[in-house]
Amino acid sequence: MSEITANPLAWVGGSDAPEKHSLDIGFMALTDCASLVVAATQGFAQPYGLTLNLKRQSSWAGLRDKLVSGELDAAHGLYGLIYAVHLGIGGVAATDMAVLMGLNQNGQSINLSPTLQAVGVTDSEALRRHVHQSDSRLTFAQTFPTGTHAMWLYYWLASQGIHPLQAVDSVVVPPPQMVEHLQAERIDGFCVGEPWAASAVNQGLGFTLATSQSIWPDHPEKVLACTQAFVDAYPNTARALVMAVLEASRFIEQSQENQRSTAQLLSGSEYLNAPLACIEPRLLGAYQDGLGNQWQDPHPLRFHGDGAVNVPYVSDGMWFMTQFRRWGLLREDPNYLAVARQVQQLDLYRQAAQGLGLAPDSGELRSSRLIDGNVWDGADPHGYARSFALHALADQ
Incomplete structure (x- = not known):
């Protein structure tokens, strides 16, 4: 090789x-x-x-x-x-x-759950409305309290008008366990590195709402x-x-x-x-988000x-x-x-x-x-x- x-x-x-x-x-x-x-x-x-x-x-x-x-x-x-x-x-x-x-x-993602997808929370505006109008608080997972995924999650939520420390809850989950927690409905979304966001999409467990490179290119x-x-x-x-x-x-x-x-x-x-199907596409910059959208990312991993x-x-x-x-x-x-x-x-x-x-x-x-x-x-x-x-x- x-x-x-x-x-x-x-x-x-x-x-x-x-x-x-x-x-x-x-x-x-x-x-x-x-x-x-x-x-x-x-x-x-x-x-x-x-x-x-x-x-x-x-x-x-x-x-x-x-x-x-x-x-x-x-x-x-x-x-x-x-x-x-x-x-x-x-x-x-x-x-x-x-x-x-x-x-x-680059190469990290924020995914939301099938439950949120089912009620039409499929973009940032719908998420903001849901967070501010719902009686129940959403729980998002990241991988370490001071890690990159916590910072990308907080930064993205704040950029959409959602206070990450006051409007939602945040928990720590190791990367390979993210999909399991999403499937068990212990969390409503996560920010994690690949291949775990792609794995969730491939299994029909929600969708990718944002990539970290959309937050900060490169x-x-x-x-x-x-x-x-x-x-x-x-x-x-x-x-x-x-x-x-x-x-x-x-x-x-x-x-x-x-x-x-x-x-x-x-x-x-x-x-x-x-x-391999969970690893190779996004390593090559080829994304599909679980909502029917596909693109070649200009700022891939x-x-x-x-x-x-x-x-x-x-x-x-x-x-x-x-x-x-x-x-x-x-x-x-x-x-x-x-x-x-x-x-x-x-x-x-x-x-x-x-x-x-x-x-x-x-x-x-x-x-x-x-x-x-x-x-x-x-x-x-x-x-x-x-x-x-x-x-x-x-x-x-």
């Missing part, structure tokens, strides 16, 4: 040799773990002197705890989870964390993360790991054949354990994008902190820029990218326009966190 194009020999001997050769890498059963699976199984890690032992986890909380304790060397992680650990949010002691690179952009999503202590102890290993995963990310997007073979690999019981996907932009990390502040998860403003510069391992990433001949990135900040028209560019995080019509800052 693989076709290694870079020459890693300069990085496996002498002073550049990895200090640790066998790494335990945590991941969740989600399509966006693809570059780690490809790196570990298709010959991209070995030339860098690494063996990647993939360890599937059953929940994000479990993955977090093993990453912090050192049981896992690195992991496929939610952007917001890593920052929450670094800041000591969510019942865990603050631990210095490191984002080595971005693993993907948004940051999962990251390759570890503790800062790991980077300090094993800097060559961390760089070699980034190079191997970068090569795998580039390989996936070299051709549609590679994307299809990656989807087939992911369907295996040791990875996603899901039907991306793993590389000529390196743009993988840069650990400082502004990406800052954005999640602004949302923590917006929703009261942080009671005071952190030093947004200083914290993000500490977590985002831009220098290490650039060394790895340069070693692969990737074009240099444009800087530590990037600008994006989100669904509500707000532009995020990292210039004024304090003001941005307070700028929204719906927020929880006043509740503090």
Whole structure:
């Protein structure tokens, strides 16, 4: 399957040799773990002197705890989870964390239940009316309290005039259990990564109301993360790991054949354990929402994008902190820029990218326009966190 194009020999001997050769890498059963699976199984890690032992986890909380304790060397992680650990949010002691690179952009979805579909709640306006007029509260699931799915769900609901903390209830459900909870009518909708939203649609269990890329085109999503202590102890290993995963990310997007073979690999019981029909279409950007609509998404799940996907932009990390502040998860403003510069391992990433001949990135900040028209560019995080019509800052 693989076709290694870079020459890693300069990085496996002498002073550049990895200090640790066998790494335990945590991941969740989600399509966006693809570059780690490809790196570990298709010959991209070995030339860098690494063996990647993939360890599937059953929940994000479990993955977090093993990453912090050192049981896992690195992991496929939610952007917001890593920052929450670094800041000591969510019942865990603050631990210095490191984002080595971005693993993907886009590719998450908000789905609603068959019950809501049956009563005509099939668009955002109908959902807003239902929430504001119904006597019963809706319950939405996301995958981790500070994770990306919670932030996409909250942001989307707020952009539609629905306060995510006051008008609806939110519960945490691990990704592979979402469909089961929807089928059992324990939840009315969810925000989750693929293949679980597609799986619900394929089984006739509701429909996809919004994609995360409709909220923020080419948004940051999962990251390759570890503790800062790991980077300090094993800097060559961390760089070699980034190079191997970068090569795998580039390989996936070299051709549609590679994307299809990656989807087939992911369907295996040791990875996603899901039907190929639930994985491949949305990995290729082909969506059908369960309401009869089909489209080729202009901002599909991306793993590389000529390196743009993988840069650990400082502004990406800052954005999640602004949302923590917006929703009261942080009671005071952190030093947004200083914290993000500490977590985002831009220098290490650039060394790895340069070693692969990737074009240099444009800087530590990037600008994006989100669904509500707000532009995020990292210039004024304090003001941005307070700028929204719906927020929880006043509740503090």
